[in-house]
Amino acid sequence: MFDVKSIKAEHKLLAEYTYEPAKLNRGYTDKTLYVNIGENQIKEKNVSKEMKEKFIGGKGYGLRYLWDATKPDTKWNDPENEIVIAGGPLCGITQYPGAGKSLVVTISPMTDLVIDSNVGGYFGPFLKFSGFDAMEIQGKAEKDIIIYINGNDGKITIEEAPLEAIDGHVISEQLTEMYADNEEDKKNISVISAGTAANHANIGLLNFSFYDLRRGVTRLKQAGRGGIGRVFRDKKIKAVVIKFKGTKGNLNNPADQSLINKAGIKLHKQIHDYDDVQCRMRQIGTANIIEVMDQYDLLPVHNYQYGNHPDTYKIASNVFVEKFITQGMPDGCWFGCSLSCAKAADKFEIQTGPYKGHLVTVDGPEYENAAGLGANCGIFDPRLILEANFYCDTYGVDTISFGTICAFAMECYERGIIDKEATGGLDLRFGNGLAQLELLHQMSRGEGFGAKIGLGVKKLKEIFVKEHGADADFLNEIGMEQKGLEVSEYLPKESLAQQGGYGLTNKGPQHDEAWLIFMDMVNNQIPTFEDKAEALHYFPMFRTWFGLMGLCKLPWNDTSPPDNHLTDEPAKMPEHVQHYVNLYNGVTGSSIDKNELILQSERVYNFQRVFNIRRGKGLRKQDAMPYRAMGPVTIEEYESRQERYDQQLVELLGYNPEGKTTKEKIKVMKEYRLDQYEKLTDAVYKRRGWTPNGVPTKEHLKSIGMDLPELFEVVDKHM
Amino acid sequence: MKVLMKNDEVCIGCGLCEEVCSKAYFKENHSSKSAIQVAKGETNEINVCNQCGVCIDICPVLAITRDKNGVVRINKKECVGCFMCVGFCPQLSMRQHDDYIEPFKCIACGLCGKDCPTNAIWIEDVDKEPMEKL
Numbered sequence: 001m002f003d004v005k006s007i008k009a010e011h012k013l014l015a016e017y018t019y020e021p022a023k024l025n026r027g028y029t030d031k032t033l034y035v036n037i038g039e040n041q042i043k044e045k046n047v048s049k050e051m052k053e054k055f056i057g058g059k060g061y062g063l064r065y066l067w068d069a070t071k072p073d074t075k076w077n078d079p080e081n082e083i084v085i086a087g088g089p090l091c092g093i094t095q096y097p098g099a100g101k102s103l104v105v106t107i108s109p110m111t112d113l114v115i116d117s118n119v120g121g122y123f124g125p126f127l128k129f130s131g132f133d134a135m136e137i138q139g140k141a142e143k144d145i146i147i148y149i150n151g152n153d154g155k156i157t158i159e160e161a162p163l164e165a166i167d168g169h170v171i172s173e174q175l176t177e178m179y180a181d182n183e184e185d186k187k188n189i190s191v192i193s194a195g196t197a198a199n200h201a202n203i204g205l206l207n208f209s210f211y212d213l214r215r216g217v218t219r220l221k222q223a224g225r226g227g228i229g230r231v232f233r234d235k236k237i238k239a240v241v242i243k244f245k246g247t248k249g250n251l252n253n254p255a256d257q258s259l260i261n262k263a264g265i266k267l268h269k270q271i272h273d274y275d276d277v278q279c280r281m282r283q284i285g286t287a288n289i290i291e292v293m294d295q296y297d298l299l300p301v302h303n304y305q306y307g308n309h310p311d312t313y314k315i316a317s318n319v320f321v322e323k324f325i326t327q328g329m330p331d332g333c334w335f336g337c338s339l340s341c342a343k344a345a346d347k348f349e350i351q352t353g354p355y356k357g358h359l360v361t362v363d364g365p366e367y368e369n370a371a372g373l374g375a376n377c378g379i380f381d382p383r384l385i386l387e388a389n390f391y392c393d394t395y396g397v398d399t400i401s402f403g404t405i406c407a408f409a410m411e412c413y414e415r416g417i418i419d420k421e422a423t424g425g426l427d428l429r430f431g432n433g434l435a436q437l438e439l440l441h442q443m444s445r446g447e448g449f450g451a452k453i454g455l456g457v458k459k460l461k462e463i464f465v466k467e468h469g470a471d472a473d474f475l476n477e478i479g480m481e482q483k484g485l486e487v488s489e490y491l492p493k494e495s496l497a498q499q500g501g502y503g504l505t506n507k508g509p510q511h512d513e514a515w516l517i518f519m520d521m522v523n524n525q526i527p528t529f530e531d532k533a534e535a536l537h538y539f540p541m542f543r544t545w546f547g548l549m550g551l552c553k554l555p556w557n558d559t560s561p562p563d564n565h566l567t568d569e570p571a572k573m574p575e576h577v578q579h580y581v582n583l584y585n586g587v588t589g590s591s592i593d594k595n596e597l598i599l600q601s602e603r604v605y606n607f608q609r610v611f612n613i614r615r616g617k618g619l620r621k622q623d624a625m626p627y628r629a630m631g632p633v634t635i636e637e638y639e640s641r642q643e644r645y646d647q648q649l650v651e652l653l654g655y656n657p658e659g660k661t662t663k664e665k666i667k668v669m670k671e672y673r674l675d676q677y678e679k680l681t682d683a684v685y686k687r688r689g690w691t692p693n694g695v696p697t698k699e700h701l702k703s704i705g706m707d708l709p710e711l712f713e714v715v716d717k718h719m
Numbered sequence: 720m721k722v723l724m725k726n727d728e729v730c731i732g733c734g735l736c737e738e739v740c741s742k743a744y745f746k747e748n749h750s751s752k753s754a755i756q757v758a759k760g761e762t763n764e765i766n767v768c769n770q771c772g773v774c775i776d777i778c779p780v781l782a783i784t785r786d787k788n789g790v791v792r793i794n795k796k797e798c799v800g801c802f803m804c805v806g807f808c809p810q811l812s813m814r815q816h817d818d819y820i821e822p823f824k825c826i827a828c829g830l831c832g833k834d835c836p837t838n839a840i841w842i843e844d845v846d847k848e849p850m851e852k853l
Binding site: 094095187213214247248249250257258261264265266267268269270271272330332335337 | 776777778779780781798799800801802803805806807815817820821
């Protein structure tokens with residue numbers, strides 16, 4: 001154990017600010033917090049009416065502030081780059097599941113674009129209750145610091161903090177202990193931290209904590225994608241700590257509490273009645289789909305070459321349910337989340353690395369972790385997956401990027417593109433889970449091949465070409481990154497709409513903007529280009545809205561009303577959409593409908609697109625996907641699905657595969673699929689009101705109320 | 720443990736129990752503010768908490784506990800008003816009213832039973848174990 005008193009005794013106060021915490025009115029305080037850790041400056045800002053109307057909150061506020069704080073050529077590690085953290089107007093309500101999210105925005109070291117990440121834990125709600133709709137952190141500290149916000153006393157400090165740990169699970173415990181008055185008070189603390197790997201690795205993430213009263217531990221939720229943790233550590237921030245005591249169900253001071261109560265209780269009841277037979281989120285969280293993805297040939301296996309594996313049963317959801325994950329806990333990452341998907345393995349014994357022999361609580365596994373750290377790397381040992389999951393979290397490593405990078409490196413190793421000399425002696429075969437763990441330990445020390453892995457697939461490709469003479473074209477086809485961000489853990493080869501869902505995005509191939517595989521491939525609900533384009537308009541906009549509000553996406557469609565299939569548009573979950581409309585109107589006193597909801601998102605989504613264009617990117621050529629995402633690159637891949645592909649050649653192309661070599665068939669298939677993606681891109685851009693080069697037109701910006709001069713200035717150069 | 724027991728068959732649906740309960744705890748005569756509620760019809764159905772305690776494990780802030788008499792009680796000071804306990808009550812007996820940000824429930828005080836004209840409700844001391852089997 002650690003002695004927090006002596007750790008705290010070494011703190012050196014650098015800046016202090018006292019304020020009168022503003023009370024929330026209809027979801028907003030209309031004040032934000034600005035902290036410059038380079039100049040040790042702390043101040044409050046007022047939110048203008050225009051900002052509130054057009055940017056709504058959450059990532060909308062983050063994007064607005066980041067635009068104003070940076071120049072088109074600001075790099076991720078320039079002092080002016082900001083980390084902006086914001087809940088939205090709905091963040092902090094307790095009646096509806098998934099309402100405690102923070103949205104974190106920064107310039108990403110992975111993509112050199114804006115990244116935004118949606119994360120649970122109590123920080124976002126506490127920040128609002130402490131008087132702020134958002135928090136900007138700018139500048140770079142000279143030595144390691146923490147920022148402490150006491151939302152009851154109205155006091156904010158910047159303090160040098162030399163002795164605290166850096167790894168997420170340790171520093172979160174230390175600071176929770178340090179700032180809580182007693183055990184009971186721990187639930188009033190939330191800590192943002194990164195981890196030692198984020199000192200070096202561009203795939204560094206942020207951990208947001210909440211205190212688990214029943215387990216008696218701090219739990220960690222992750223702002224995972226895009227390397228925000230790397231920016232955090234580059235600024236020499238060890239942690240941001242917030243304390244707020246006195247959470248109640250009406251602190252957002254809503255206009256109509258009744259509307260919120262009704263929606264919330266209805267959903268709680270639905271989850272109670274149906275979750276056990278639907279997604280089992282309360283039992284195992286997102287990991288419920290591991291075997292489902294395998295069954296539908298969608299589970300990425302061996303760097304996305306294949307979609308299933310005979311060993312998947314070893315990491316099926318029930319293995320985790322029965323052997324590892326504590327059952328029957330209210331596992332919400334904010335109060336009132338009855339979907340309760342924040343699962344944990346308790347007293348899990350660590351086998352490797354600096355925490356070997358420790359009994360820890362592992363948050364997870366999420367589906368992405370099991371698929372990315374597991375199947376995609378050919379690892380089907382649940383213990384190794386949980387251990388890698390633990391180390392990713394505490395070292396501050398994005399499990400998705402790490403899984404995809406590791407899978408890429410393993411494929412390169414198996415194909416002889418790199419050898420043991422390149423890997424520093426690691427036998428990086430698919431399935432070598434201990435080697436994968438060693439990469440993480442190296443990454444945390446900034447050493448060896450693990451440090452290179454932490455740079456991401458895009459940089460690794462360059463290194464392999466330069467240092468090992470690899471074929472650049474081949475690496476570009478099998479390296480599953482786009483815009484510098486690694487693809488998340490779904491095999492999109494057989495779903496054109498999901499290729500677009502990954503490719504035609506603002507921040508790179510994640511599944512926050514669109515997840516259309518089932519709608520497209522399994523249920524065939526969007527057969528034409530126009531159907532797919534409509535889906536690739538509606539769903540990214542709808543999903544963006546969660547990020548404006550401070551909401552989680554999962555309660556939207558990981559539980560369904562029993563009569564949902566009888567509605568006109570089952571994929572949209574009309575009853576739940578109406579809940580969201582009611583929640584927004586209930587909190588803010590507005591009277592929006594489901595169309596206005598989409599318009600709110602469209603404004604911010606297009607702003608983000610123009611932000612990318614302002615940075616010299618965000619155009620059509622950046623929206624292309626690696627071919628591994630679109631079709632079979634290698635002979636083995638083609639032949640593993642030969643029957644399906646041969647049939648497609650006949651039916652879709654009128655091409656007779658008889659007597660043709662696999663190589664010839666791959667070539668014909670590739671031309672066809674690339675062309676399909678281009679046609680899809682045309683249709684989607686058109687639907688979104690963009691030029692064929694992917695630039696929002698001035699007419700479109702005007703029609704959605706975003707005719708801002710600074711946006712016109714950017715798009716004018718592309719008209 | 721103390722539980723409010725019921726016999727639907729002799730209930731005449733007069734609503735006196737609801738009046739007694741809402742007046743005692745909210746100083747108002749309104750059935751929507753009563754912990755006991757009777758669905759009145761050809762047969763009257765009495766709905767009231769049986770102190771099973773499922774809500775204890777549902778509460779994210781440990782605000783629901785069983786007291787020394789076995790009665791399940793809500794600590795309103797600790798409650799964060801999420802109403803998960805309302806949605807997850809197997810008996811649908813956890814109550815919520817928009818005038819309040821915390822839920823409420825029967826605490827087996829027995830006031831309603833004393834006034835019931837047909838003895839359709841009464842307090843009993845029962846063993847914990849058989850109740851859990853219910």
